[in-house]
Amino acid sequence: MQKQLLLGDEAIAQGAIDAGLSGMYAYPGTPSTEIMEYIQSSGEAKERGIHRQWSANEKTALEAALGMSYTGKRAMAAMKHVGLNVAADPFINSSVTGINGGLIVVSADDPSMHSSQNEQDSRFYGKFALVPVYEPSSQQEAYDMVFDAFDLSEKYRIPVLFRITTRLAHSRAAVRRRLPEPQKPFRLPSDPRQFVLLPAIARKKYKALLSVYESLKYDHRLSKHNVFKDGKNRKTGVITCGIAYNYLVENFPEGGPDFPVLKLTAYPFPKDLISDLTGRCEEVLVLEEGYPIIEEGLRGILDNSLKIIGRLDGALPRDGELNPSIVGKAVGIRSEPLYKIPEVVRSRPPSFCNGCGHSDTFLAVMEALKPYKSNGVFSDIGCYTLAALPPYNIINSCVDMGASVTMAIGAADGGLHPSVAVIGDSTFTHSGMTGLLDAVIKNSHVTIIISDNSTTGMTGGQKSHATGRLEKICEGLGVEREHIRTIIPLRKNHEENVRIMKEEFDYRGVSVVISSRECIQTASRRRKSESSERKIQ
Amino acid sequence: MRNDIILSGVGGQGILSIATIISLAAVENNLYLKQSEVHGMSQRGGDVQSHLRLSSKPVSSDLIPYGKADLIISVEPMESLRYLPWLSKSGWLVTNSTPFININDYPPVEDILKEIRKIRNHKIIDGDEIARTAGSSRSGNMVILGAASHHIDLPFKSLENAVEEFFAKKGTDITGVNIKALRAGREA
Numbered sequence: 220m221q222k223q224l225l226l227g228d229e230a231i232a233q234g235a236i237d238a239g240l241s242g243m244y245a246y247p248g249t250p251s252t253e254i255m256e257y258i259q260s261s262g263e264a265k266e267r268g269i270h271r272q273w274s275a276n277e278k279t280a281l282e283a284a285l286g287m288s289y290t291g292k293r294a295m296a297a298m299k300h301v302g303l304n305v306a307a308d309p310f311i312n313s314s315v316t317g318i319n320g321g322l323i324v325v326s327a328d329d330p331s332m333h334s335s336q337n338e339q340d341s342r343f344y345g346k347f348a349l350v351p352v353y354e355p356s357s358q359q360e361a362y363d364m365v366f367d368a369f370d371l372s373e374k375y376r377i378p379v380l381f382r383i384t385t386r387l388a389h390s391r392a393a394v395r396r397r398l399p400e401p402q403k404p405f406r407l408p409s410d411p412r413q414f415v416l417l418p419a420i421a422r423k424k425y426k427a428l429l430s431v432y433e434s435l436k437y438d439h440r441l442s443k444h445n446v447f448k449d450g451k452n453r454k455t456g457v458i459t460c461g462i463a464y465n466y467l468v469e470n471f472p473e474g475g476p477d478f479p480v481l482k483l484t485a486y487p488f489p490k491d492l493i494s495d496l497t498g499r500c501e502e503v504l505v506l507e508e509g510y511p512i513i514e515e516g517l518r519g520i521l522d523n524s525l526k527i528i529g530r531l532d533g534a535l536p537r538d539g540e541l542n543p544s545i546v547g548k549a550v551g552i553r554s555e556p557l558y559k560i561p562e563v564v565r566s567r568p569p570s571f572c573n574g575c576g577h578s579d580t581f582l583a584v585m586e587a588l589k590p591y592k593s594n595g596v597f598s599d600i601g602c603y604t605l606a607a608l609p610p611y612n613i614i615n616s617c618v619d620m621g622a623s624v625t626m627a628i629g630a631a632d633g634g635l636h637p638s639v640a641v642i643g644d645s646t647f648t649h650s651g652m653t654g655l656l657d658a659v660i661k662n663s664h665v666t667i668i669i670s671d672n673s674t675t676g677m678t679g680g681q682k683s684h685a686t687g688r689l690e691k692i693c694e695g696l697g698v699e700r701e702h703i704r705t706i707i708p709l710r711k712n713h714e715e716n717v718r719i720m721k722e723e724f725d726y727r728g729v730s731v732v733i734s735s736r737e738c739i740q741t742a743s744r745r746r747k748s749e750s751s752e753r754k755i756q
Numbered sequence: 757m758r759n760d761i762i763l764s765g766v767g768g769q770g771i772l773s774i775a776t777i778i779s780l781a782a783v784e785n786n787l788y789l790k791q792s793e794v795h796g797m798s799q800r801g802g803d804v805q806s807h808l809r810l811s812s813k814p815v816s817s818d819l820i821p822y823g824k825a826d827l828i829i830s831v832e833p834m835e836s837l838r839y840l841p842w843l844s845k846s847g848w849l850v851t852n853s854t855p856f857i858n859i860n861d862y863p864p865v866e867d868i869l870k871e872i873r874k875i876r877n878h879k880i881i882d883g884d885e886i887a888r889t890a891g892s893s894r895s896g897n898m899v900i901l902g903a904a905s906h907h908i909d910l911p912f913k914s915l916e917n918a919v920e921e922f923f924a925k926k927g928t929d930i931t932g933v934n935i936k937a938l939r940a941g942r943e944a
Contacts, residue, residue, distance in 0.1 A: 224779060224783060249795055252795070253795075333794065334795070387818065389793050389794065389795055390791065390792040390793070391779065391789075391790065391793075392790045392791075392815070393788070393789070462818065465816045465817045465818060466817050466819070468816040468817070469817035469821060542819050542821070543817045543821035544822045547821065554823065555823050556823075557823045557840075557841045558823075558841055558843055558875070560838060560840055560841060561837050561840070563834070563863045563868055563871055564837045564838050565834070565859060565861050565862065566803075567766065567801075567834075567835075567859055568802055568859075569800035569802035570800060570802070571800070602800060605800065677800075751926075
C-alpha cells in the first residue's frame, strides 16, 4: 500500500483502524489529542462505524473501552500521561479482570513538560499494573506495533499499554500501511464472572496475572521488536529505547555505532537479551527518555560489579527530555562551537488571545477581590491557567483537573474567605462536578467561577461536555438557584460582572458564577466554515 | 541530498503550513522526511518552532542536532534568532523583517536586525509588505517560503504544486494569491 505522512499519534490511530478497532475513547490532552482527532476525521473510521466520541474524562474513557472489550471487540483508550493517573483505577483493575476483545491504552508522556504539570513516565504504570508495554521509536513502528499489541492483548487476555513521548507523538514521517483487518464479532465473555472482582475471584485472577506477566515476555509479539546489534568496540554497550534510539543513531551517520547496541521496544524485557549485551561489555550506557526505569532495573539494589552509566550517575541529566546533542555527548562525540542566542532575544511566553473571554473574566475577578485583600484564586488546567502570568498574577494554584474546586473547599474549611475557584467548562465536567457536590453537602463557603468558553480550548477546540448544560448541572448538584449566576465576560459588562461576583463572594454558602462566552478561536473557525458552506450553497 | 530546516515564528503565524507544504514537495520527490512540531499551550501567542528534515537516506532523529541546521526560515525576526544554536556555521537564515509584538519588552527592531546581519548567510525581507503587493496580507508565510526556496534542494515547481495541493480545498482564488506570494518571495 502507498505510504502516508503521519504524526506518531496518527500512525497509532491509523494502525488501530486497520487492525479492526471498534471503539476509540479519549479525553483531549497534549500530546495525545491527535489520536482521537484523526479517527474522528477519518472517512474509513466513519465507514467502518467505529465509535469515536470524546469522553468526560480519562477514567470514563478507559472504562468505556473496557466495556467495548467486554463485547469481544477491539477498543483503544488514549490520554496524556497525567490522564492515566485519572484512569489509574480502571487501568490497574482491568489487568486483573483481563479483557475479552483486545484493549490498548495509549499514554503520551511529556518529558520537559512542554504542556504539562509533571514528566511522569507511563512505563512505571505498566509494571504497577502488570501489563506489557510497547514503546515505539518511529511512526512506522508505532503503526506496526498496534497490530501485535491487539493480538498479544487477546492471546493473554490482558490490556496492553502503549507509551509514546511528545517528540514521537508530534513528529511526522511516512508510514506504509497494511491491508485493513475486519472488526471482531460481538461475542460476550465465556466466563460470566470474569469482570467481577469480588475478593475471592480477584485473588485467583491476580495469581493468574502474575504468571501471565512472567510468561508473556518471551512472546514473539513483544520480543521481535527488540533489536540487538553487536559491534567490535566492546568497552561500552548501549541499551536504549523509544526516541532515544533515534538520537543515538543520528550521531553515527556513516554506518551506525561501532559498539553493541540493544534497542528495547517492549516491557517486561527478557533477561537473556540484557545478559547478551552486558556479558560482552565492560560497562553499559543506558539512554532512555523519561525516568531511569531500565537503568534502575539494571542496577538493582546490590552492586553487580558492572559499571552502569545513565541518568542516575549524572552522565545524562536526571530530568528533561533528551536530544541528539545530549546523547552525542554521552557517547563521546565532541560538539563544534555553536552560534549563541543573542541577548536581544526576549522570552515570549504564551498569552491569552486578543479578545479572549477568560481575560475579561479574570479582570472582573481581580477587581471584585480587591476589597478583601485576598491573595488570589484557586485555578485549574486550561488556557485560563495563563492568568498566573502578568499582568494578571491572580492564580495561586494549578494542580490537577478539578483541584480548584476542592482546594477552595479545604481552604474555606481552614478559614479563607472568600475562597474562590476559577475552572474551565470542560475541566468542570471532567473532574469539577464531584467537588461541587462535596461543597453543596457541606455547605462550604465557596464561590466557583466557571469560565465557560464552550470548548476544550487549550488542546485545540474539542467539543466540551459542558456546553449548554452548566446551569442544569449545578442546579442538579444542589446549588441554590439564586446563587447560580450567569454573566457574559465582555468589557461593556465589566461593572455589572464585578458587582455580581462581589455579591456571591459575600454570600456564606455555595455559589457558582458561570462566565460564558465562546472561545474566539473556535468562534472564528466556526464562522469561516459557516461562510464557506454558504458559498457552496 | 540532505536539508535540515528549522521553521520559527509565533503561534498562529502559519509556520505549520510552511512545514506541510515543504513536506508535500519532498514526498513528490520521493525523499525521506521527519517533521517535528509543537502543539498545545505554547501555541497561544508563544514562540513556536518546527524541525523539518529532508533526505535521500532514512532520517533517524526527529530533532535536528545543534549546529546542524542548513536553514532557518522565520516569519518573525526576533524568533529567527531564538534558534541560532541549531544553525550550522555555513547555514542560511531567511527571515521576515516585520516584528510580531505581543510582549511589553520587545526590543527595538533595529537591534534585532543588527544581530541577524552578523550571521554570515542571511536574507531579511519584508514578507508582509510583499504579500500585500501580491494581493493578500495573510500570505506573508508563503513569501518567506519563496525567499527561502533558493536554499531548499527541491525543484521550485514541486513547491508550487504543493501550495496548490495545500490550498486546493479553499478554492482557486486563495490558491492563486498564495502562488503569487510564493513567486514574489522567490524573486525578492
